[in-house]
Amino acid sequence: MHTRRLVKRSILGSRVYAPSPTGDGAPLTGVVQAVKQENRDVSTGPLRNVYTLLMQDGSLKEFSEDEIAVGFSQTTAKGPLKSSLKQSFCNGRGDGTPHQGQNGEANSLSPDAVEGERAVDGRRTGRTLEGPERDHTRSVSLLDQKRKVVSSSIDVPHARKSEEEVDMDKVTAAMVLTSLSSSPLVRSPPVKVSEGLNGSWKESGVGFTPSSYSSSGYWSWSGPSDQSNPSTPSPPLSADCFKPFRMSSVNGPPPDDAIDEQDGSSLLFDEPIPRKRKNSMKVMFKCLWKNCGKVLSTAAGIQRHIRTVHLGRNCDSDCSDGEEDFYYSEIKLNTDSVADGLSSLSPVSPSVLAPISPPHDHHRRPPAEGSNGTNGNKDNHSHTHSNSTPLSRSAPSALYLIHAEHAYQATAPVTIPFSGSGSGPGPGSAASGSAASGSAASGSAASGSAASTSFTPSSSSTFSISWQSPPVTFTGTAASPTHSRTQSFGEQRSQTIAVLSSPPRATGSLSRKSRGEGKKCRKVYGMENRDMWCTACRWKKACQRFTD
DNA sequence: GCTGCCGGGTT
DNA sequence: AACCCGGCAGC
Known part of the structure; x- marks a missing residue:
């Protein structure tokens, strides 16, 4: 069944021999408690494994894979340990290619099992591709062929089979029991994973952890999340991880079971995907630096941009202190909604959008920037007190533009009219203003007129009513900022989808057919003659x- | 609260 | 495409 896990688990808890710390040559025995990956030398590339051993004297020591030897096969010393541990389960560095994983798996399987796996592999790949990757069927099937060629051309070490067989039998028996008890865990993550494939790859990474290493506190899993920037998307990684994992999960049982489970998981995998794709979310990264707003598709790119352009650092990411993270934000773009929003918004007030960008810039500029607060205050005051026109124009569009940012930043436009009359605006006070405005808005959000009354006293009397008409949008989204104030950023981010989709709806309401005044079927015939x-x-x- | 109707889901 | 329904907004 879970061949990979089997291999991995066979290491944890294994008795190994480690060199004596005193160097007197008498090896010590220890039990592998954990494995972690270490990159001793960046230039040499691949990771090496470092094993934490519980020594006989109860102490914990770390040894590299070169230093220790497997206890159960002393004659082969380092070999088996290293090779079996080298099963790079997609360790996220690119050295865990499917081929390697495949071969590694084959090493621990009998030739028959390998054949079975190939067959399953072939079916599985085709099946999987019926879903989201349908378009790449050809290229992947080529890949698949290639994979077959590779694995068939590599010698399966028969000799090792007998050597490991004894150990495997024991472990396999344990694994059968374990898999029975953990099967819900194994089966449930796919839903998560499929979400991850469409949305956030991070989820998929997390999703693997419990299923792959559901026991024994295997803390050394260096999945995507702990070795790269959390906001760095790496879809191919999850996809690559994903396939071998799924294949491995159907290896163990007899073919019939494999097919059944395959079908079951295919349903689990394939079903949610088409729905998710409807949203066609795209994650972009936007520079928050003043007057920049550059949008890049990768976190690395935006970091580099900030580092070089704004922070004036020319060194690469090594010397980064992570400061760039403050200057960009992750944008989840609902491409459909945005497209709709733009297309439907621009005809309404095409001239309004252009001059708006600067004001909206103030609301989303990073707080770390020194001049930010004062400028923001100035501008906000000028908006709220001196002239109603800029505000009346800027508010709706600023609202929209900020929707493209984090949802929590959408609180800013809401607070403009309120905080302006009260304490100084700016990020901090704007938030407090939002609390007040939020309750006011949510309390009276039921009707636009009620909302306007709550506007009047707090804002200057120069406000024109024309400001109020767009807020059909406004009242619609008012609940969102109010809500988001008590939410974590993660939750707020997930709200972005809803927020993003509101502008089209708002404009839709403008184009909404006015209510017919004439007689309608209901009136004429009544409910009884429906x-x-x-x-x-x-x-x-x-x-x-x-x-x- | 009633009503018209939009948007979206289901069959 | 037909059908259904939640929910919004005008009245």
Whole structure:
């Protein structure tokens, strides 16, 4: 069944021989408690494994894989340990290619099992591709062929089989029991993983951990999350990790079971994907530096941009202190909504958008920037007190533009009119203003007129009513900022989808067909004669019979 | 609260 | 495409 896990688990808890610390040549025995990966020399590339051993005297010591030898096969000393531990389960550095994983697996399987795996592999790949990767079927099937060629051309070490067989039998028995008890864990993550493939790869990384190493506190798993910037997306990684994992998960059982489980998991995997794709989310990274707003598709790119352009550092990421992280934000773009929003917004007020960018810039500039606060205050005051026109123009569009940012930043436009009359604006006070405004808005959000009354006293009397009409949008989204104030950033971010989709809706409401005043089927025929209604009325659509 | 109807889901 | 329904917004 879980061949990889089997291999991994066979190491943890294994008795190994380690060199004596005193160097007198008498090896000590220890039990592998944990494994971690270390990159001793960046230039030499691949990671090496460092094993934490519980020594006989109860102490914990770390040894590199070169230093220790496996206890159960003393004659082969280092060899088996290193090779078996070298099963690079997609360790995220690129050296865990599917081929390697494949071969590693084959090493610990009988030739028959390898054949079985190939067959399953072939079916599995095809099946998987029926889903989201349908478009790449050809290239992947080529890959698949290539994989077959590779694995068939590599000698499966038969000799090792007998050597490991004894140990494997024991461990396999344990694994069968373990897998029975942990199967829910194994099966449930796929849902998560499939989400991860579409949305955040991080989730997929996390999703693997419990299923792959569900026991024994295997803390050394250096998945994507702990070796790269958390905000650095790496979809191919999760995809690559994902496939071998799934293949390995169906290796153990007899073919029939494998197919069944395969089908089951295929359902689990494939089903949510089409739905998710509807949202077609795209993660971008936006520079928050004043007057920049550069948007890049990769975190590394935006970091480099900030480092070089704004922070004036020319060195590469090595000398980064992570400061760049403060200057960019992750944007989840709902491409559909954004496209709709832009297309529907621009005809309404095309001239409004352009001059707005500077003001909206103030709200989202990083707090770390020195001049930020004062400028922001100035501008906000000028907006709120001196002239109503810029505000009346900027508010709706600023609202929209900020929607492209973190959801929590959407609190800013809400607070503009409120905080302006109160204490100084700026990020901090704006938030407090938002609390007040939030409660006010949410309390009266039911109707636009009520919202406008709550505006009037706090804002200057120069406000024109024209400001209020767009807030059809405003009241619609008012709940969101209010809400988000008590949320964590993660939750707020997930809200971005909803927030992003609101502008189109707002503009949609502008184009919403005004309510028909004439008689409608419902009025004419009444509820009791519902079957006499026009179909549109029956379907709660615009009446087609009594058009106004 | 009633009503018209939009948006989206299901069959 | 037909059908259904939640929910918004005007009245």
